[in-house]
Amino acid sequence: MENLEKQLICPVCLEMYSKPVVILPCQHNLCRKCANDIFQSANPLWQTRGSSGITASGGRFRCPSCRHEVVLDRHGVYGLQRNLLVENIIDIYRQQESSRLVNIKPEQRQQQLMCEEHEEEKINIYCLSCQTPTCSMCKVFGQHKDCDVAPLNTVFMRQKTELTDGIAILVASNDHIQAVISQMEEISHTIEENGRRQREHLANQFDVLVGILEERKQTLVGLITKQQDEKLKHVRSLIRQHSDHLEAAVTLVELAIQSMEEPHMSAFIQSAKDILEKMAVTSRTSNLERPELGYESMNNFVIDTDNLTDMLRNIDFSTGMISELDRYYLSTIYIRLYSLDQIFYLVVALHFFLN
Secondary structure, three states: OHHHHHHOEOOOOOOEOOOOEEEOOOOOEEEHHHHHHHHHHHOOOOOOOOOOOOOOOOOEEEOOOOOOEEEOOOOHHHHOEEOHHHHHHHHHHHHHHHHHHHHOOHHHHOOOOEOOOOOOOEOOEEEOOOOEEEOHHHHHOOOOOOOOEEEHHHHHHHHHHHHHHHHHHHHHHHHHHHHHHHHHHHHHHHHHHHHHHHHHHHHHHHHHHHHHHHHHHHHHHHHHHHHHHHHHHHHHHHHHHHHHHHHHHHHHHHHHHHHOOOOOHHHHHHHHHHHHHHHHHHHHOOOOOOOOOOOOOOHHHOOOOHHHHHHHHOOOOEEOOOOOOOOOOOOOOOEEOHHHHHHHHHHHHHHHHHO
């Protein structure tokens, strides 16, 4: 009978099931009142049965025995099926227990503890001052004569009721905490997903900018290289012209020096005449073209990127507007790179402008 009684104890109130007994989808049983208390604690906004207004939607709570989530319809715990088998077993058990108690001798019905100070006295009162059970003799003649006392059964029932209520509250609180933990786990998963998506979006935006900048850099480097090659070609052509002129003048000088050694006047006059004519021609062509002042400068290719550099350094996130708040989930912040968008359009405009 004791083992049977253990199977008929409600895990919430720790008393024998009270009618009606409801059976959960996980096959565990609860008193309907205990099930309703847990359900109301887990769903404080759910309208009670019979309340006025719009019909409430379903809710959920967790089985106190196995933590299985129980999903209810709009009827709440009143939509759960009654366990008539358990109710019938409880009726039979109580009938047999009543018959057994009738046949028990009076001295066997209750075995009370005896007082240590007065061995013949039963412990039947509770000292409220010392918070300990004691006997009537201790109150009259013993160490508790100046203390406040109360009947033992009264204190027993009061503390048992308090403990039962505490268990029910704690179970309901645990269910609520479990629901909060589940919500926060879902929020953590959403945060991870949003973070991954935003990182990918950010990387794509930077890749686009880097691609545009790389393309523009190659174009501008090509312009610099083209002008450099043109200027080098022109200067090297002038170097060759001046080198040829210098070589001709050196040769003419050598001829003039050789003619100075001619002993015969007629031969000297004839050779000197030819040399002087060549000198005159060389003098007229000595004023060759030279690069103008500052021809070597490439300052026309300087680009002012100070503003663009500042914008790149100051790229940051801005808080977006939240479109909707979910009552079961924390809101997430949508971010966008407004500075990056501005730089993107600036680079595109610069690309077309320089082309």
